[in-house]
Structures are given as structure tokens and as C-alpha cells.
Amino acid sequence: MVKSTKTQSNHYLRRDVLRIGGGVALAAPFVGRAWAETTEINMLAWYGHGEPDMVGAFEEANNVKFVPKYYAGGDNMLALIAQSPPGTYDIILSDAEFVQQLNAAEYIEPLDANDYPFDDMLHEDFTKFPGHWDGDTLYSMILRGGHLGVSYNTTAMSAEEASSYQGFWKPELAGKVGHFDWHLPSLGMMSLKNGNGAGLWDLSDAQWEAVQETTMSLRPQVGGYFDYGGTFNGLKNGEMLAMCGIGDWITGVLERDGAPVASVIPKEGGIQFTESYCIGRGSGKADLVKSFIQYMMSPEGQVKSAQMLAYPGFCVTKAGRAMLQEVDPKEAARSHQMDGMANDPIALINEGRIHYRDIPQQQSLEDWNDFWSEYKNA
Amino acid sequence: MSAPRRLNLYALTWRLPIILWQLMFFVGPVLFMVAISFFVVRNYRMTEAFEFVNWEKMLTRGYFWDSYWYTLFIASLSASVAMLVAFPAAWALAFRASDNLRRWAVFLLVIPFFTSYLVRTFSWYVILAESGVLNAMLGYIGLGPFKMLNTHFGTVVGYLTLTLPLAVILQTVTMANIDKTLIEAARNLGCKPLATIWRVVLPLSRTGFIVAALFCFILAFGDFVAPFYLGGSQEPTLPILILDTTKSGQQWPRAAVVAIMMMLTLFTVAFTAIALAYRKPAGSR
Structure with missing residues (x-):
């Protein structure tokens, strides 16, 4: 009886293996297609912002893939948008001084200020940064400077x-x-x-x-x-x-x-150069982009921005700066992002030495x- | 009265692809470039128009003409240097080397083209920098350091990287086809070596040499990489001016004006050179 059971068990095992193997073989193209269905987010940015050190963790966690198009200079950015159909770029990293022009040309979507940590800014200028707002409507979220x-x-x-x-x-x-x-x-x-x-x-x-x-x-x-x-x-x-x-x-x-x-x-x-994120007008992935901006404004995202391999920038949130000091004190000290340091970027702004x-x-x-x-x- | 020529469909069939290719990828884009030189840019967007404002703007600016004359000068200089430097090597390959050695030499001269020109240009950083290989070697004999990067010298070195192998190959092929008995006859009649080059070799190589110099000039005149990366963008050549113009304000129509001026210059130089190359010597029929 035992032997019979064992034989039956082996028999089922072989059959199962064949069935599962066949199923896997047949399903492989569909599995491959499912993996290929990663959502692409088209980014227009200065060099480095779409590289793995910046977006890799978010891509992995959200099954998205950033497709960056890099520019050099604000007017270059404006021209690239002007020459592309609406909705080409889901997220735009802009220099602050060009946001007004992006808004005037209706290239970007309004943002909901409640989605972002404005209560945690390192400097009050950052909460109502020049050009980022049109009246009480936010159009661009400050990321770094x-x-x-x-x-x-x-x-x-x-x-x-x-x-x-x-x-x-x-x-x-x-x-x-x-x-x-x-x-x-x-x-x-x-x-x-x-x-x-x-x-x-x-x-x-x-x-x-x-x-x-x-x-x-x-x-x-x-x-x-x-x-x-x-x-x-x-x-x-x-x-x-x-x-x-x-x-x-x-x-x-x-x-x-x-x-x-x-x-x-x-x-x-x-x-001061100030870089900020905008959501491209006509983007079908605005919610995903909003999540990404929220991620970059989180302490973890701010640390990534400060450590960016292509070129560093300072944190704009208190929590981001605190985390940088905790996880990478060497970079925090090198970039003077420590309270009391002579060239602390926030202290320089407070002293009126930065324009x-x-x-x-x-x-x-x-x-x-x-x-x-x-x-x-x- | 001759009979009208009949349309040769067979010949036309074989010619049609190249005619179509040229129409689509040369004539068409050139006409489009001419057209956009009359367009205007409003709010960073190119708008169709027929205005002369871009021509007026560019051709009345001192910096355009500064760039123009500088580009003409530096491209001519580098073409001349390439021709002079190439000559001894080409002479040796044409008249002294065996056929086998010449074939290998030409193959080796082609090899640099297997790698990216940009990579070859960047490799000069290591050699030409003040702390680079060349200055280190000169330092052993008590010379230098000399500033070579971000200078006219750097630009010419970059141009030569692009043109010198080509100049050597074209000169070699040209001189290798000279009837050697003519040179021997000149020597037998008492002509000295330099006079032989001047009176026999150069006249017989005129067409090939002019074509080689023309290629060197054309490549240097339109090159962006060498003056930008090895010349430090000072002074800017016309290709750099095109980049500057498109970068700031996206003035593609004004960049088109610069490009058209470059093309007109190259056409003029090329036609003049070709006319010189194929001009029959005085007294010949």
C-alpha cells in the first residue's frame, strides 16, 4: 500500500512537473510581456537627474523606467518643449528662473501644495520661491540648490x-x-x-x-x-x-x-541656482510623477539629491539635511551643510550674500x- | 542636325537611387535650411516667415566676421601644415618603400579612423596638458612647460588628427602613380633633388595634391570638436558659433545663416581648387 502510494506520488510528481513545465513554457511570452509593461516616465532635465543613483530605487519600487532627455541651459529646455507635442515630457526639472516661462506657455500642470513638505523647508524663501507660484497656485516644487x-x-x-x-x-x-x-x-x-x-x-x-x-x-x-x-x-x-x-x-x-x-x-x-520639478502639461502619468516628486522631497530623496554623482546640490528640507548629516556626515561637512559652519548655504542666504x-x-x-x-x- | 537622344531606361534605373538619395538627403535639407534662414523665432518656437532679419542680424555683427576670418585662417593653416608634414612620409612611401610596405603603411594610416574622432581628440589631453606627457619629456631637456591646450596650437593639432592620415594617403597614392622614368630622366639631366620635386614631382602631382589639400581644408573648416575641446573655444570658429546661436534662444534661423555662409565659402573654395587642379598648363592644347 505504501509502495503503491509512493508510486502514485511519483506519478503525480512527474505529471505535475510536465504540466507546470509546459505551463511555464507556454506562459513565458506573456510573463515577458508583463515584465515589459514597465511604465516609462519621460524626463527633461539637466544631466544626471535621470541616472540610477537618483531614480534607481524609485524605479525598482514602482516598476517604472525613467527615460531622460538632458538639456544644457534654460532656453535650451524651453526650446525642446516648444518643439515637442504636448505630453511628451511627464516630468521637467527646471531652473527656477524659467518656471514662469514654462507656466506662461502652458507647458506645465498646477501642483497641489498640500502634497509637499512646505512646513519643513530650511528657509522661508523656499516656501514661496520666486516664479514657482502664480498667485496661490503652485507650479513647481523646489528640489535643491x-x-x-x-x-x-x-x-x-x-x-x-x-x-x-x-x-x-x-x-x-x-x-x-x-x-x-x-x-x-x-x-x-x-x-x-x-x-x-x-x-x-x-x-x-x-x-x-x-x-x-x-x-x-x-x-x-x-x-x-x-x-x-x-x-x-x-x-x-x-x-x-x-x-x-x-x-x-x-x-x-x-x-x-x-x-x-x-x-x-x-x-x-x-x-544661487535652484532646481525644481514640474509636471508636464498633458502627461498621462501625473500621479506617478507626483509620487516621484514626493519621494525626492522625502529625507531619503533629499540625501540622494545631495549626493548626486553628476553634481551635488544642497538639501532644501530640514529632515533631508538632518538625514544627510546622519548617513553621510563627510558629504554634509564637505558641502558645509552643518549648522554653524562658515559657508553653510542657508546661513549665506540669511546673511544676504546670495542672489x-x-x-x-x-x-x-x-x-x-x-x-x-x-x-x-x- | 543630330538625332534626339533616346532615354536609356537601363542607365536611368541604375542612376535613379543616387539621384533620389541626393535629392532627399542633400538638396532637400539644403533648401530647407535656406528657407528657415528667413523664419523667425517667437517664444522659443520657430515660426514660418519670410524676413531678412536673421541675415541682417548675423552679417552686421562684428563677432560673426571675426569668427569667419579666424575659421578661414585656421583651416587654411592646418591644411597647409597637413600637406607639408605629410609630404616626406608620402614621398618615402611612394618612392622608397616596397609595394608590400606601402600597402601596410596605408592600412595603418586608415586604422585611426576605426576609433571615434572625439576619443582621439580627448586623448590629446593626456599628451598636451601642462602636466602631460609632452611637457614631461621636454622637461628632461630643460624646456617648458608650454601651454598647448586651449590655444591655436591645440586647435591645429586636433585638425591634424583628423586630416593628416588622409593627406598622407592621398599624397602617397598620387605620387606612386607618377611615371618614375620622368624623375630618373630629370636626375640624369642634372636636376638636383629639390629641383626635381619642384619641377617634376609637384607639377605631375598637382591634381592629387590640390584635392588632398581641399579635403583637409573642408574637414577642418567644418570641424567643431578640435577648436572646442583643444582650442578652448577661443576664438570661436563658425561651427562653435552655430552651437552658441542655437543654444541661446534657440535661434536656428540665425544658425542657418552661418551654415549657409559656410557652405557658400566651401563651394567657392572647392570650385576654385578644382579649376586649378584641372587647369591645363600654359601652351598645352
Whole structure:
């Protein structure tokens, strides 16, 4: 009886194996198709925001796949959207100064402010960030920021020399000062050097003329105009000993690798770039995108943003900053995101030394760009 | 009165693909580029129009002409350098090397084209940097360090990376086809080596050499990579100006103006060069 049962058991086992095996074989194409049904989220962003270190964990947890399209510069971003059908991009990472234009052109959806941690912001400016709101309607959620000032090789410039934009004119740096090849930050810095302070973007004709003169006087010092890769290499191999138009977002990556470079906010003030998320108008995946933005605003997401491999940025929420200090105190200290540190980004804003990046108020972007081309040719 | 030519359908069938290809991928895009040079950009969106504002804007700007003359100069310089540097190697390959060695040399000269030009350009960073290989070697004999990256020199080195192998190959093939008895006759009649090159080899190689120089010029004139990455974008060449123009404000119509000016220049240079190459010597029939 026992034997018979065993035989029967074996018999069923074989039959089961065949049945299950056949079932698996037949179902394989459908299983494959089910796996392939990962939802794609089209992202328009600066380089690095759609890379695995930023979106990998969210992709895994939500069975989504980010398809990033990277741009370089706000007007480049606007053009890419303008030339695409509505709904092409589900999520747009924008520089704050371009959100108003995105909204005016109806490229983005309104957001519900209650979905995001506005009660946990590190600075009150972040709760009602310029350009992010239209009246009481939120259109863009601030994610991170970074400060631009004097970036330099610490073996070629002292901290004192770097504490003023005048340091770029140091005779020993002739041919060794590089520019990030975008007119907005570089000319903004020249405007700050001229003492325009908070009015750095709102220049009268005379002030604009003076900014052009100051910039032209720097030309003999300039050794080149670079994109991200060129800037990175120039500082790394010592071809450039100072860079105008950048900040910790590039030197921070090199610093992590032990290069003798640093960025400081000089006494004339610095410029803040602010990156924020928008939901693309016409996106069919708005709920998923909202979940992603909420994830990036969570402490975990904020830490990922601060540690982003492509270029670092500072946390904008208190919980994010606290978690960064806890899980990566080295990066928190390197980026001065510690209470009481001299260059704490939030303290710099409180001291009035930081000015949010904007677009020219009395001139057009074209005027600035025209001058930039003249400057490069001079 | 000759009889009207009959349509040769067989020949047309074989010619049609290339005609269609050229119409679709050369004539069509060029016409479209000419058309968009009259369009205008409003709110970062290109709008159909027929306005001369882009032409006026670009052609009246000093920086456009600065870039234009600089590009013309640096491309001519690099084409000349490529031709001069290539000549001794091509001479040796054409007249001194065995057929087997020449075949291997040409194969080796083609190998660099197997890798990306961008990668080859970036590899110069390691060699040309102030802390790079070349300066280290010069340092052993008490020279330098010299600034080579982000200079005109860097740009020319980049251009040569692109053009030099081509120049050597074209010069070699041209000189290898010269009737060697003519050179021997010149020498037998007392012509000195340099005079032989000047009076016999160069006139006989004129067409090939002009075509080689033309290729070098065309490649350098339109190259973006070398002046951007090895020249530090100073001064900007026309391809860099195109990029700058499209990057800021997405002014594709103005970029089209620059591109058309480049094409007109290349057409002029190419037709002049071809005319020179095939011009019959004075007195010949």
C-alpha cells in the first residue's frame, strides 16, 4: 500500500512537473510581456537627474523606467518643449528662473501644495520661491540648490584672494581663468563685482555698459570657454586655475576625488541656482510623477539629491539635511551643510550674500548672448 | 542636325537611387535650411516667415566676421601644415618603400579612423596638458612647460588628427602613380633633388595634391570638436558659433545663416581648387 502510494506520488510528481513545465513554457511570452509593461516616465532635465543613483530605487519600487532627455541651459529646455507635442515630457526639472516661462506657455500642470513638505523647508524663501507660484497656485516644487562664486585651485590661489571676484584678475592667473560657457552666471558675477548686489539682473543701460567693460577687462586672463566636461577636465589637470560661472556643483565632484579645488562665495555675493520639478502639461502619468516628486522631497530623496554623482546640490528640507548629516556626515561637512559652519548655504542666504539666479530684466537674453559672443571673439 | 537622344531606361534605373538619395538627403535639407534662414523665432518656437532679419542680424555683427576670418585662417593653416608634414612620409612611401610596405603603411594610416574622432581628440589631453606627457619629456631637456591646450596650437593639432592620415594617403597614392622614368630622366639631366620635386614631382602631382589639400581644408573648416575641446573655444570658429546661436534662444534661423555662409565659402573654395587642379598648363592644347 505504501509502495503503491509512493508510486502514485511519483506519478503525480512527474505529471505535475510536465504540466507546470509546459505551463511555464507556454506562459513565458506573456510573463515577458508583463515584465515589459514597465511604465516609462519621460524626463527633461539637466544631466544626471535621470541616472540610477537618483531614480534607481524609485524605479525598482514602482516598476517604472525613467527615460531622460538632458538639456544644457534654460532656453535650451524651453526650446525642446516648444518643439515637442504636448505630453511628451511627464516630468521637467527646471531652473527656477524659467518656471514662469514654462507656466506662461502652458507647458506645465498646477501642483497641489498640500502634497509637499512646505512646513519643513530650511528657509522661508523656499516656501514661496520666486516664479514657482502664480498667485496661490503652485507650479513647481523646489528640489535643491547650489551656490556659484569663485572656484579655484587651492595651490594657485589663497582663500583670501578667492574671497573677491577681483581674484580672477590676479596676474599669475593670466591664461588660466576659465569660463563656464553660459553667459548668465558669468555676466551675473561680473555684475556682482561691479557692486550691483541684489540688483545684479536689473541693470540700467549705464550699469550694463559697465558690466561689459568689466567683463572685457578680464579677457586677457581667460584661457578658454568650456562645457561641463571641459570645465571638469580643465580644473582636474590644472590647465585652469580659476573658473568663473561655476561653484561647488563642479568643484564638489572633484573635491570628492581629492583634487585641490574649492568654491567660495566672495564678499560681493554669490548666485544661487535652484532646481525644481514640474509636471508636464498633458502627461498621462501625473500621479506617478507626483509620487516621484514626493519621494525626492522625502529625507531619503533629499540625501540622494545631495549626493548626486553628476553634481551635488544642497538639501532644501530640514529632515533631508538632518538625514544627510546622519548617513553621510563627510558629504554634509564637505558641502558645509552643518549648522554653524562658515559657508553653510542657508546661513549665506540669511546673511544676504546670495542672489537667486534670474534672467536680465532690462535687457533681453539675446543682448546678453550677443555680448557673450563678442567677448569670446575679443 | 543630330538625332534626339533616346532615354536609356537601363542607365536611368541604375542612376535613379543616387539621384533620389541626393535629392532627399542633400538638396532637400539644403533648401530647407535656406528657407528657415528667413523664419523667425517667437517664444522659443520657430515660426514660418519670410524676413531678412536673421541675415541682417548675423552679417552686421562684428563677432560673426571675426569668427569667419579666424575659421578661414585656421583651416587654411592646418591644411597647409597637413600637406607639408605629410609630404616626406608620402614621398618615402611612394618612392622608397616596397609595394608590400606601402600597402601596410596605408592600412595603418586608415586604422585611426576605426576609433571615434572625439576619443582621439580627448586623448590629446593626456599628451598636451601642462602636466602631460609632452611637457614631461621636454622637461628632461630643460624646456617648458608650454601651454598647448586651449590655444591655436591645440586647435591645429586636433585638425591634424583628423586630416593628416588622409593627406598622407592621398599624397602617397598620387605620387606612386607618377611615371618614375620622368624623375630618373630629370636626375640624369642634372636636376638636383629639390629641383626635381619642384619641377617634376609637384607639377605631375598637382591634381592629387590640390584635392588632398581641399579635403583637409573642408574637414577642418567644418570641424567643431578640435577648436572646442583643444582650442578652448577661443576664438570661436563658425561651427562653435552655430552651437552658441542655437543654444541661446534657440535661434536656428540665425544658425542657418552661418551654415549657409559656410557652405557658400566651401563651394567657392572647392570650385576654385578644382579649376586649378584641372587647369591645363600654359601652351598645352
